[in-house]
Amino acid sequence: DDDGRELTVRCGVMRLTLELSAIEGLHGEKATPPEPRQPVVAIRSRRNPASRGPEVRTERNTVDVRGLRVHEAEAAVEEHLRAANGPLWVIHGIGTGKLKRGLRDWLASVPYVERVSDAERGDGGPGCSVVWVK
Structure with a gap:
């Protein structure tokens, strides 16, 4: 989802949405939520x-x-x-x-x-x- 707390996994025609905390790597490591996105401000030249x-x-x-x-x-x-x-x-x-x-x-x-x-x-x-x- 948009806030990075859920993940949708698709395998063939099957689709599953899970909480990120329920996901583990192949070696048992837990997934960490991504850092919140900071808004990007750009100043662009009129000549560009x-x-x-x-x-x-x-x-x-x-x-x-x-x-x-x-x-x-x-x-x-x-x-x-x-x-x-x-x-x-x-x-x-x-x-x-x-x-x-x-x-x-x-x-x-x-x-x-x-x-x-x-x-x-x-x-x-x-x-x-x-x-x-x-």
């Missing part, structure tokens, strides 16, 4: 993507670079990345894929970019990249 809740794409965290050349798109994305407080959605479109490939290659070399992935289908799918900042 693992600690964030679901992120929502908004006008402030989205940059549209469709129609730009790769070097122009890099400049626009870098400006938004420097101000980003969470992920940045980069709308590059699908087209020939040259803009997406160029941006992804460049983003792989940016030291403060943690990872890049395609957006969820409702946010543009393969025509939009989500850039996670460290």
